[in-house]
Amino acid sequence: SLAPLTGLDAFLANMGKILDDAVDSGGIDVIIQNERDKTAPRCPHGPALLFEKTGHGEEKGRRFYACSACRDRKDCNLFQWADEKISEARMLAREEQNRSKMPLFSHQEYTFVSLPLEQRRFCVDCQLLILPEERANHAKHKALSEDTTVQRLKRPSLLLCPLDNKKSNAQYLFADRSCHFLLDMLLGLGFQNILCVGTPRLHEVIKLRNMEGKSPKMKSLLLDIDYRYCQFYGQDEFCRYNMFNHHFFDDEVKKQTSFDVKCGFLREEGGAKVVMITDPPFGGLVKPLANSFSQMAITWKNLNKVSDAGQMPMIWIFPYFFESRILECFPSFSMLDYQVDYDNHPLYKHGKTGRKQSPVRLFTNLSPKDIILPEDEGYRFCSVCERYVSAGNKHCPKCDTCPSKDGREWRHCDECGRCVKPSWRHCSSCGHCALPDHPCGQSQTGCFNCGSQKHKLRACPKKHNKRMIVPGGRGAPGLLKHIAGKSTTRNKRRRRVT
Numbered sequence: 331s332l333a334p335l336t337g338l339d340a341f342l343a344n345m346g347k348i349l350d351d352a353v354d355s356g357g358i359d360v361i362i363q364n365e366r367d368k369t370a371p372r373c374p375h376g377p378a379l380l381f382e383k384t385g386h387g388e389e390k391g392r393r394f395y396a397c398s399a400c401r402d403r404k405d406c407n408l409f410q411w412a413d414e415k416i417s418e419a420r421m422l423a424r425e426e427q428n429r430s431k432m433p434l435f436s437h438q439e440y441t442f443v444s445l446p447l448e449q450r451r452f453c454v455d456c457q458l459l460i461l462p463e464e465r466a467n468h469a470k471h472k473a474l475s476e477d478t479t480v481q482r483l484k485r486p487s488l489l490l491c492p493l494d495n496k497k498s499n500a501q502y503l504f505a506d507r508s509c510h511f512l513l514d515m516l517l518g519l520g521f522q523n524i525l526c527v528g529t530p531r532l533h534e535v536i537k538l539r540n541m542e543g544k545s546p547k548m549k550s551l552l553l554d555i556d557y558r559y560c561q562f563y564g565q566d567e568f569c570r571y572n573m574f575n576h577h578f579f580d581d582e583v584k585k586q587t588s589f590d591v592k593c594g595f596l597r598e599e600g601g602a603k604v605v606m607i608t609d610p611p612f613g614g615l616v617k618p619l620a621n622s623f624s625q626m627a628i629t630w631k632n633l634n635k636v637s638d639a640g641q642m643p644m645i646w647i648f649p650y651f652f653e654s655r656i657l658e659c660f661p662s663f664s665m666l667d668y669q670v671d672y673d674n675h676p677l678y679k680h681g682k683t684g685r686k687q688s689p690v691r692l693f694t695n696l697s698p699k700d701i702i703l704p705e706d707e708g709y710r711f712c713s714v715c716e717r718y719v720s721a722g723n724k725h726c727p728k729c730d731t732c733p734s735k736d737g738r739e740w741r742h743c744d745e746c747g748r749c750v751k752p753s754w755r756h757c758s759s760c761g762h763c764a765l766p767d768h769p770c771g772q773s774q775t776g777c778f779n780c781g782s783q784k785h786k787l788r789a790c791p792k793k794h795n796k797r798m799i800v801p802g803g804r805g806a807p808g809l810l811k812h813i814a815g816k817s818t819t820r821n822k823r824r825r826r827v828t
Contacts, residue, residue, distance in 0.1 A: 376577030527608035620659035
């Protein structure tokens with residue numbers, strides 16, 4: 331399998347931010363439609379998303395469909411111009427390809443747990459729990475050496491190999507420490523029902539805590555694109571779901587089974603409060619994710635007859651450098667200083683200091699002053715900001731806020747009129763703070779199109795007059811050519827670490 335390169339995930343997430351800006355500007359735009367697009371082609375990941383590709387000097391360009399979940403066409407090659415007429419032969423070939431990539435079994439066909447211990451086998455190669463009559467088909471495959479006990483089945487995230495595609499379905503699993511903090515915090519706020527969107531480890535820990543009986547019971551529903559969890563959870567505990575296009579995979583086959591399960595869970599009966607926690611892949615586009623979560627919130631509102639001002643409680647777990655993108659979609663959200671840790675990530679672990687701390691934070695519409703962060707981990711309450719902050723996040727009287735995003739103590743720059751990272755220095759040539767060895771004369775902040783420091787690229791009045799220029803002088807459309815079928819990395823060597 332591929333092992334993560336040192337610092338690669340932070341780079342990919344930061345590149346995702348650059349691409350997010352490009353996708354929202356003069357290069358490629360994601361077209362979010364108010365109603366479901368019935369004409370959208372489908373791939374194994376559900377209905378495709380609609381994009382618009384614009385060229386030099388064009389206000390609007392040609393639209394196309396591409397896979398909602400995969401940012402790289404090597405993972406899913408769906409591409410279709412919106413105005414393109416598809417032949418019947420091509421349509422049939424696509425349908426056949428989609429069928430060939432469907433899971434081997436339906437949710438209802440997994441009967442493994444009821445087998446006696448001596449008959450249980452787990453195929454490591456296929457990542458499947460196999461029935462006695464299926465063993466011959468897996469005879470040459472690697473099987474789990476230990477017994478597949480009920481105890482092991484209660485922790486599927488330890489049994490399954492995490493998916494590692496950082497652009498579509500990367501599975502970085504919460505450390506138990508972060509899981510217990512989140513659950514204790516939510517219990518303290520009165521939440522009993524936890525909608526786990528892309529958070530299988532949290533769903534798992536909730537069930538374990540319920541069995542141990544050491545804390546009040548909580549109810550959880552896991553929504554995840556990884557069909558392997560069908561083997562471990564019933565239909566009332568797991569629904570296969572694509573968070574990039576708000577697609578439930580068995581809607582058509584089982585006549586709205588997942589939709590009914592979701593609605594039943596979101597309906598706050600008996601005073602049970604619902605909160606949604608989501609941990610999307612860091613390389614995913616923010617706008618489609620926000621649209622899916624908004625659709626979930628609308629369903630919650632309609633089911634519970636909530637007024638227009640009411641909001642579905644949400645916690646979105648994402649790197650801090652996506653803050654502006656998330657707040658653009660959800661202005662009522664705020665970012666908390668709590669650093670989320672992961673078991674299977676070489677960098678995002680508890681106990682690291684300085685720049686090696688986890689960059690992953692909580693974005694939420696819950697009141698920050700009500701969320702108590704653990705003081706034994708160095709968090710403290712700022713009475714001025716009325717929220718808990720990290721140990722290194724010192725209050726700045728000039729900015730009137732605790733400004734640090736990365737856990738280090740930031741310093742105030744009088745010339746810039748704001749606090750900046752401790753490693754940055756003010757550059758008189760550029761007129762703003764930057765790293766000491768930055769290339770002078772190339773704007774690193776503000777608008778990448780016209781160079782103005784007064785607005786970002788997406789608000790640039792001249793963004794349709796010329797191509798977007800990113801640091802280094804390359805046009806943003808080149809970064810995204812692979813989406814439109816013109817991969818720029820085809821002939822480049824790829825570094826593989828085993």
